[in-house]
Structure formats: C-alpha cells, structure tokens
Amino acid sequence: MSKNALLILNGELNLTKREIDLLLEKKEIDKLIAVDGGANRIKKINILPDLVIGDLDSLTKKNRKYYQSQKIEIIKHPVEKDQTDSELAIDYCLNNNFQKIYLTGALGGRFDQQLANLNLLEYIVELGLEAKIISSHLEIALIKEQQKFINKKGYRLSLIAQTKIVKGLTITGCKYDLDNEDLKRSQTRGISNLIKADKAEVKLENGLLIYTLEKQN
Template identity: 35%
Template structure:
C-alpha cells in the first residue's frame, strides 16, 4: 500500500506549530533531536534515526523505547546529515508527498543543504515541501498553482543557473516569458491579487517561497 504523506521532524527550529501539520495515517520520521521533540509531545515516530549526538544517553533510551523502530548511525563514518538520511529513507518509500519540519534554524549551512533536498524529491517525482512557522518552500520545473492562505508573500528564486520562460498570472507583479538567473532578486516578495495564482516555467528549477513576517 502506498504511503500518502511522510512527515520528517528534524533538529532545527521546532515548536507546537509543527504538530498541527500531523494528520491521521501520516508516516512520521524523527531525525535526531526531532525524534525527541515528537516523543516529548506524545507522538510516536514510525522510525527514529541519526547519530543522536544532540540527545543524552537517557533521552536516547526513551527514543528507542517509544519509537516504532530506531536506526542509529555512527557520527564519524556517516556521509550524510541526519536530515538527509531521513530524507533518503522517505524518498525510498515513494510517498505522494514529503513534508520536512524543523529544517530551518540558526545553522545556515544546514538550512541551505535542507532546501537543496527538494531537488532529490523532485527527481523522484515526489511532491515535497519544507515548512516552518513563517515559510513554505517548494520547487517547480513546470507549473504550480498557489492558493491564497496564510502567506502574503511569494518569492521566486532559481535553483539552477537560470530559469527561463517564467510566466506569472494572478500576481501583483506579473511576468511573461521572463528569465531569472541565479543571484538575481527580481522574484522576491511578490503578492497574489486573488484566491489563486499560477506560476509557469519552460526550463529550470524554481524555488517557490511562500512567507509571512
């Protein structure tokens, strides 16, 4: 049976807002301190994994006791961050969607690497999104419909060297067959004019960042 959604909780900035995204029948992965966050709030992860260098020995015992399965790894020999280990596991299960929570925080190196994970899911034809209290980050290579919800701003940033054929409808600042090169800020802080807006591109990978202050 195909998994509909996988939620990954990792060790960046997490709070009670993150728990609101859990729905019935979600498959839940806790990465390192993200697993402790879940268990502390009464949520049993299907799998907890990582090197667990962010938790104490006693906390790790609790994680092992209250997770469906625990997959520890060596902190010295591993080649991936805990978040990428969780992401690769999620992609291997071929869900319809992956939602990554706790991926943004004080460590910009980890934040940027986590945003790049969206490309791995896109290559596997899996819908993926990173969510925190102020942002919803996704990736498109063709067409994406944005619905007016709680995010007043929509920013567009290339993830490839350039993105061509960008056409925006339903935005305060529309574009038609435009090109964005990596490093340009032209796509920052647009806004929708109605209940939905459409982003179309011809070639490239475009980050779509819905945000609020």
C-alpha cells in the same frame, strides 16, 4: 494510494502539537519520522514519532531510553558518513515507497545545515518524489514546470532561481505579474511579490525555481 511522510529535523520546530496532530488526523501524514535531534524537539511537545533515524549524536541518552521504552523503531547510522541524517531519512522514504515528503525543523540552527536542507528539495525531486518544507506560517518548495496557489490572497510569494537561469517565467494573480521573462540566479527580481487574486499561478519553460510562501500577520 499515495503515502506521505513528515520529517522532523533538528532546526527550529515551528509547528505546534495541534498542527502536527491535525496533519495526522486528516491523513495527510502516514508516518512521522524524527531525524536525530528532531526527536528531542518533538519530545518537548509530547508527540511520539513512528521512527527515529540518524547517527543519534544529537539525541539525548534520556530521550533515547524513553523511545526505546515506548517501543519506537530506531535506525542508527554511523557518525562518520557521506550523507546528513536528513538525506538518509529521505532515502528511507524512497526505499519505503513514500511519494510526498514534508520537512519541518529544516530552518534555524546551523546555517550550513539550512542550506543543505534547502538543496535537499532538489534531491527529492530528482528521486521523482514531491517535497515541501513547512512551518506554521511558511512553506518552501520547488517549481519545475508550474505551480498554482489557491486561496492564498495576501500571502507573500518569493521566487528564487535554483538553476543558473530560469527561462520563460510567467506569473499571474500577483502584484507583480510577468509574461515569459527570464530570471537569473544571480539577481533578486523574484523576491517579495504579493498574491492579489484567489488563484495565482507560476509557469516556466525551463529551469528550476524555489518558492517561499509566507502568511502575513
């Protein structure tokens, strides 16, 4: 059976307590992992993680003592290292047989960290795992071959080439459909499409895409 993890990073936490509780209740999440300062974020909404991991330079002393008192597992890494805390958390998931990784708190905060977190989606795919950045109104993930969007009518869909060129891009079910065209990373053609059908689909022959799917007000 597939095991899924939710990583709480130290950016803006745009999931509510109720939304996280629902993921846990529906068994979509098997383990809740707070990544360093992300442990401060979820403490504010009164959720206990299963694990806190990182160099702990952002975790407050008060919250660290609290988690220790609650017998929460804490894995501490050195401050001087070659990986971000988020990458270390992903490696933990790989080594503990998780197949799908959700990330929240990946956006907002330091801009360099945001860019690094987006590129971690590719790192996760290279490891043979699935990945998705999620918030209340937005999801971000990679498309390697194809992706279907079911019951997302009215959502804004943007496609951004992660590789220098994406070959043979086909889009159906959207305001701006494409048929076997190429998309360059240096251009912005894939931004701000709109899903118009109950089922939309993106296919590509070669390359890698980042998609953003945003719920409209």
